Amino acid sequence: MASKDPSFSRTIYDLRYTSLQTSISFPEVPMSALTEYPDEYLLPEVRQLVAKYSGLSQENVMLTCGAAEAIDLIAKWSAHRTSVVLVPVIYLIPEAIQRACGRTPLMLLWSEVRAAGIHKAIDALSNGAADMMLWLVSPNNPTGEFLDAPTLELLTRNNKLWIVIDEAYYELSGWTASEKVIDTTNLIVIRTFSKGFGISGARCGYILSNPYIVREIQKLREPFRVSGVGLHYVRHALLNRTQYKDLWRKVLATRDCISTILQGANVNVVASAGNFITVRLSTEPVARELVKKCSAIGINLLGGWDREFVGLPPEHIRLAIREPFDSENFSQLFLESYDATLKTL
Numbered sequence: 001m002a003s004k005d006p007s008f009s010r011t012i013y014d015l016r017y018t019s020l021q022t023s024i025s026f027p028e029v030p031m032s033a034l035t036e037y038p039d040e041y042l043l044p045e046v047r048q049l050v051a052k053y054s055g056l057s058q059e060n061v062m063l064t065c066g067a068a069e070a071i072d073l074i075a076k077w078s079a080h081r082t083s084v085v086l087v088p089v090i091y092l093i094p095e096a097i098q099r100a101c102g103r104t105p106l107m108l109l110w111s112e113v114r115a116a117g118i119h120k121a122i123d124a125l126s127n128g129a130a131d132m133m134l135w136l137v138s139p140n141n142p143t144g145e146f147l148d149a150p151t152l153e154l155l156t157r158n159n160k161l162w163i164v165i166d167e168a169y170y171e172l173s174g175w176t177a178s179e180k181v182i183d184t185t186n187l188i189v190i191r192t193f194s195k196g197f198g199i200s201g202a203r204c205g206y207i208l209s210n211p212y213i214v215r216e217i218q219k220l221r222e223p224f225r226v227s228g229v230g231l232h233y234v235r236h237a238l239l240n241r242t243q244y245k246d247l248w249r250k251v252l253a254t255r256d257c258i259s260t261i262l263q264g265a266n267v268n269v270v271a272s273a274g275n276f277i278t279v280r281l282s283t284e285p286v287a288r289e290l291v292k293k294c295s296a297i298g299i300n301l302l303g304g305w306d307r308e309f310v311g312l313p314p315e316h317i318r319l320a321i322r323e324p325f326d327s328e329n330f331s332q333l334f335l336e337s338y339d340a341t342l343k344t345l
């Protein structure tokens with residue numbers, strides 16, 4: 001008889017994706033959410049709720065089919081307005097830009113931003129172009145960089161620049177540029193219900209910007225794109241958002257506890273304000289071996305070579321915290337694989 005695999009009894013930690021796992025219960029979908037196009041009866045109500053949640057008016061809000069559609073639409077909208085597109089290491093955005101306008105974005109390095117200041121870094125890369133679009137994710141997935149208020153202020157005053165800030169992790173980071181959209185003509189914020197609210201299957205995100213930009217982007221797509229069923233769940237999530245606070249607090253506590261333990265064991269942890277921890281290894285083979293060893297004991301992670309992480313040096317791995325769990329048990333298992341990896345290579 002085959003012997004029992006000891007790893008079988010271990011908890012499976014699926015740390016590949018970043019949408020939170022919520023235990024909040026959702027009511028059944030009413031028939032109308034299924035049988036009616038949502039644009040007239042559900043969408044205006046949810047748009048209003050999103051506006052209130054964001055401290056803005058509904059003219060500042062456009063609901064989209066996930067942040068993914070917001071990214072696509074903004075990239076499309078930018079095609080005739082900008083000649084240069086700049087991105088730091090960033091989620092799938094460069095691919096969307098390439099798809100929408102056939103343009104390869106220039107990669108802005110955060111090390112240069114930090115060394116030279118944002119405007120010098122932009123000028124050096126763009127060769128003084130007069131119509132640029134800068135895409136940022138704050139906090140950045142997976143490298144954790146964070147846009148601070150003085151840098152945002154400087155950027156919005158640059159009239160050669162359109163600025164897009166993807167705040168997919170806003171509920172976790174608590175930081176937003178949204179209030180600036182009221183008195184700014186060049187700023188677009190993207191958010192989603194997939195991450196903090198954990199309803200990625202609802203496929204609902206939104207754009208926050210000034211009413212002119214919102215109207216312009218709306219012209220780029222036909223009606224009835226956002227799902228009524230998705231909106232039904234979004235409405236419930238927003239109306240019950242206080243119930244999420246405990247989940248957000250516990251997920252962040254899990255992240256901090258794991259980060260502290262790993263740092264204490266001399267693991268190179270990249271600080272993040274999102275619900276993920278990025279670890280930098282010495283080389284790509286070390287990172288690959290660690291991902292393999294972790295997978296063998298039921299810890300699933302993504303490596304820097306994954307399609308999600310455009311431009312990320314491959315010696316990184318990302319641990320996404322989707323729900324609170326036993327940080328000490330997890331860290332011990334992870335560190336065993338880490339030590340074994342260092343001994344093998």
Ligand SMILES: Cc1ncc(COP(=O)(O)O)c(C=O)c1O
Nearest residue numbers: 066067068091141168192194205
């Ligand atoms: C930074 C960032 N933006 C956007 C998305 C896509 O979100 P959505 O599910 O709303 O399309 C993700 C998902 O991983 C993300 O990490």
